[in-house]
Amino acid sequence: MIRAMNLGFDLLLAAGLVYVAWRALGVRDLFTAIVLFIAFGLLMALCWVRLDAPDIALAEAAIGAGLTGALLLDALGHLSGRRAGQGAPPDTDQDARGELDGTRPPRMRDHAAAGVLGLFAGLIVAGGLWFLPIPDGGAYAAMASALDAHPVSNAVTAVLLDLRAYDTFLEMGVLALAALGALMLRATAAPAPQALPPARTSRLLPAIGGVLVPFMLMAAVYLYWAGTGRSGGAFPAGAILAAACVLLFLSGTQQLAARDHPVTRSVLALGLVAFLAAGWASAAMGGGFLQWPQGWVYPGILALEGVLTLAIGGMLAMIYTADAQPPQPPRPPRESP
Structure with missing residues (x-):
């Protein structure tokens, strides 16, 4: 029963991670995208906890979601202030101004570019998994014994x-x-x-x-x-x-x-x-x-x-x-x- 509940939670967490990432990339409002990015970092920290990597989870929550989110919010404040105080540069066209304020709807080439990039990333991940070296039991045993005998237990x-x-x-x-x-x-x-x-x-x-x-x-x-x-x-x-x-x-x-x-x-x-x-x-x-x-x-x-x-x-x-x-x-x- 507990194992089934853990599996269900992991599947829900993985689905939520993919959904939040997709929404953060597809939403047009910059503030909403930043909030979704911060939520993605927190979910990623929870994923590292589920993978028994609390050190990486701490770094992800503090740096990936916390400080990076603050930097993005500050950058958004600078962009908003520039648009409110100075407006868009006079030599930018309507599409460029729409990209700055998030009012231009995505065009077909944007979807095509996102699809090509997603396919390229998938090929890189698949190639990396295919060419992973076969685990060497001797090297793993030597590393494990070195860590067991190390004065620092972490x-x-x-x-x-x-x-x-x-x-x-x-x-x-x-x-x-x-x-x-x-x-x-x-x-x-x-x-x-x-x-x-x-x-x-x-x-x-x-x-x-x-x-x-x-x-x-x-x-x-x-x-x-x-x-x-x-x-x-x-x-x-x-x-x-x-x-x-x-x-x-x-x-x-x-x-x-x-x-x-x-x-x-x-x-x-x-x-x-x-x-x-x-x-x-x-x-x-x-x-x-x-x-x-x-x-x-x-x-x-x-x-x-x-x-x-x-x-x-x-x-x-x-x-x-x-x-x-x-x-x-x-x-x-x-x-x-």
Whole structure:
């Protein structure tokens, strides 16, 4: 009976995931599409829970649905403000203006393009499944024995920060480049950094932030500390830390706005510097680069995770706050005497 109920729930969850994804791609209203995207991220997090991957579920809920949804809502606010204040550019045709405001109905070529892309994606997935290597029992047994003997009992943390630490090292580089790109766009698009966030006039949001932010910080510390033994780690902890910073920023804390500052540059380089320092330290103590020597695996990973939590949280918050402040309207040209 329980097995049948679990199967029914999984089928319902899979059908809901496909339906929400299809609606998010097909709806014409941008705000509705963003809300559906956030709902898709939450359903995806639930799917990872059903697949016994709570670490990925935490990251999906915090980053895929939470911060990404906030970025999309902020982008929609910029588009709406531009259309309301300036209107569509004069050199755009009717179809282009319809694409901006979501009033143009989809044409036949849009459906054809979506069908071709769906067929292409299906062929890629089918080819990937067909060419998957045959599982090697010896390699799987060796990996399982290495994880069983590892001082860090959480397999995800052991893989990300020890067995495949180079992958995480490169991920921190990608995240740093994304934050740097957001800062560069901010510098070119908004020459007035003294503009206040729009939520400064709200009285409800600062009150909510004052209650929620301490609990969010406690949750981030817990996820960091628990990451070596159970679900958690630097990525979900950093995502919750970034969410707390975004909430404070929207409540009116202007000091959290991303700008060209020595602290901002330090946050950008923090994750990469931490990995380089860990690699050089492990090599100096007799191991290879990013290969922890005997006796230093657990304390090394714990220290590295703490630094990465701050780096990930800072860069994710930086990506949001670099664009969230609305630029001031352009100054009118001076009249010549």
